[in-house]
Amino acid sequence: MMAAFWALLRRDMALALRSGGGAGLGVVFFLSVVTIVPFAVGPDMVLLARIGPAILWIGALLASLIGLERLFAADVEDGSLDALAHSSLPLELVAAAKGLAHWIATGLPLVVAAPVLALMLNLEPAAIGAVVLTLLVGTPAVTSLGLIGAAFAGAFRRGGLLIAVLVLPLAIPVLIFAVSATSAAVTGPVPFGTPFRILMGLTLFALVLGPVAAAAALRAARG
Secondary structure, eight states: OHHHHHHHHHHHHHHHHHTTOSHHHHHHHHHHHHHHHHHHHOSOHHHHHHHHHHHHHHHHHHHHTTTGGGTTHHHHHHTHHHHHHTSSSOHHHHHHHHHHHHIIIIIHHHHHHHHHHHHTTTOOHHHHHHHHHHHHHHHHHHHHHHHHHHHHHHHTTOOHHHHHHHHHHHHHHHHHHHHHHHHHHHTOSSOTHHHHHHHHHHHHHHHHHHHHHHHHHHHHHHO
């Protein structure tokens, strides 16, 4: 079973990088958001430093959704999903493998790019470290929740707008506690650990909920 899981993971990573919807496109979108917002806000460096963590997280949240609409749709169209459904690998692990591949191809590069982009927003080293840590912990939650929208979009032949409608409301708590943890690391008075632990709890919950709900949606569509 684990051999099938790793084989599916390698396959989906190769497809994500080959299709152009992986690391490059996500980082470019992330850069675009971080570059555009300072033009709208103005040259107030103090203000940019204060809202910088929120800007980075909003950009990473939206960039994490790139490519999700095709995560299951391609397998539905070419019949691969039927083969996967009859394999020894449960649909929950199929969804988990696809989510992990998407996070490695799209989410992880955002974490790596965040420190460089944070310099454009005049963030202090403590804030940069907190942003990177919250992104590392929080972006898997966004991807796992995105599996639910991706499963509905692929199974019921709907576009990427359905993913945004389903996933963004679910991801709001992740965004709130990630930005709260970063703000706490810089200004206080709440300790960094309090919102960060809640963020970790949300991520663990999403890692379980996402693949299970995605598999249920796929079974409902096939049935």
